Amino acid sequence: MSETADATAPTAEAVRAALALVASPERAAGSARFFKTGPGQYGEGDVFIGVSVPATRVVVKRFSGLPLDEVGALLGSAVHEHRLAGLLTLVRQYDQATSARGRDDVARTRLSEYYLDAVRAGQVNNWDLVDSSAPTLLGDYLFDRPRDVLAELAGSSVLWERRVAIVATLGLIMRGDAGTTLELAARLRCDSEDLMHKAVGWMLREVGKRVDRQLLIGFLDEYAQRMPRTALSYATEHLDPEARAHYRGR
Secondary structure: OOHHHHHHOOOHHHHHHHHHHOOOHHHHHHHHHHOOOOOOOOOOOOEOOOOOHHHHHHHHHHOOOOOHHHHHHHHOOOEHHHHHHHHHHHHHHHHHHOOOOOOOHHHHHHHHHHHHHHHHOOOOOOHHHHHOOHHHHHHHHHHHOOOHHHHHHHOOOOHHHHHHHHHHOHHHHOOOOOHHHHHHHHHHOOOOOHHHHHHHHHHHHHHHHHHOHHHHHHHHHHHHHHOOHHHHHHHOOOOOHHHHHHHHHO
């Protein structure tokens, strides 16, 4: 690459500077409370500078050609919004590699594997980071591939890896495939973490909404009596009142 190209290539530092320009101390304080960053809470120690998600997306769009090593610098940051920007950049690049104008499977594989490395490195470590990235970078990618990695993540002792496993299946649901969701939901329905109860219930709800309501009903008939209240509430949210009352009453 030429010196001119090097000089004009987007960098993590430029992304951080752009985010700083739209940051708000007041929003940062609110985000720290909302994402439970206190001692013993799920987001303990996370750092916020106070940038909204829409503003982060605007910045990411400006730097969509960010090289992977620069994305890695964002993912390695202690600042939540930096990591979010890195993940949204990966999603944007993956979408570009999946466009109707020409699918680039080499790029898709590289981005998905890079993402999985970030997950295992503990850099995708809050629910919004998981939810904004896993359905595309793992779920969509695995649609026509073996899905053993989701079972592996589902068995992890790390909350965020388990959430990645179940939320990634939204990418499969969006393509009409509910099988892996139902398998993982059966396995994770009694997880010890409330954030997992919400995620499992959410994915089950999406199965009923986007794939086949009878698949959801069949799952509830088998497991409703052995599901946490939160998961059951999420799963039955779009059912009619009588059906909701029936399953929640069990």
